[in-house]
């Protein structure tokens with residue numbers, strides 16, 4: 001992309017808008033971002049939308065309606081590079097917890113007129129429908145990782161985002177392990193770094209908002225939770241958080257005895 005200002009588009013699907021707000025929240029860097037990129041489409045910020053094609057599409061949110069499926073396919077055609085941002089777009093998000101239940105049953109209780117609700121049976125990560133060039137994790141995404149992603153897009157290189165675990169960051173901070181010292185279940189050993197091990201730093205277990213690290217040993221950690229005295233149901237529920245529908249976490253019930 002060297003030699004011209006890349007055109008960027010930011011899209012939202014089923015989500016809370018937090019990752020889009022993380023872009024706006026880059027206060028000190030925002031002016032420079034505006035100079036280095038043409039922000040051509042970003043409805044959260046402005047209704048002035050310029051038509052594609054775009055060099056980069058940043059996508060927040062999971063795919064949960066038939067309309068979403070059509071839209072993400074057309075976005076893919078419009079964007080040379082497509083990057084998903086946040087737990088909803090990369091793993092389905094908290095709304096994907098309904099994937100283990102009957103969505104029609106839920107709709108009956110939540111909506112006064114469920115017959116007007118058009119939804120897919122499952123809420124899914126974007127990568128289940130179109131090819132994605134890069135996934136930026138987190139709920140919401142981390143400011144420094146977002147800046148690294150934008151710098152890498154400008155330079156035409158791969159973003160330098162670690163794929164090791166939250167445990168690594170936790171140890172580098174010198175934290176005492178909450179699981180070893182206090183018996184608090186922590187997903188840090190199988191979750192991708194990026195947050196700076198926020199939760200263990202405040203004496204809480206990691207609940208997995210950055211999603212699975214590269215090649216996580218989910219079975220081993222789930223077995224350690226059982227050894228801590230947890231029952232199988234609670235172990236399964238510990239994995240079913242913001243990224244519970246990720247490929248690596250969704251099948252934890254089949255990995256443990258009981």
Ligand code: SF4
Pocket residue numbers: 166167168170171175176177178179180186187188189197200205206
């Ligand atoms: S507290 Fe969690 S993230 Fe930190 S070392 Fe222990 S298991 Fe790993």
Ligand code: SF4
Pocket residue numbers: 166191195196197198199200205206207208209210211
């Ligand atoms: S420690 Fe885990 S749950 Fe907490 S912010 Fe980091 S990845 Fe998310």
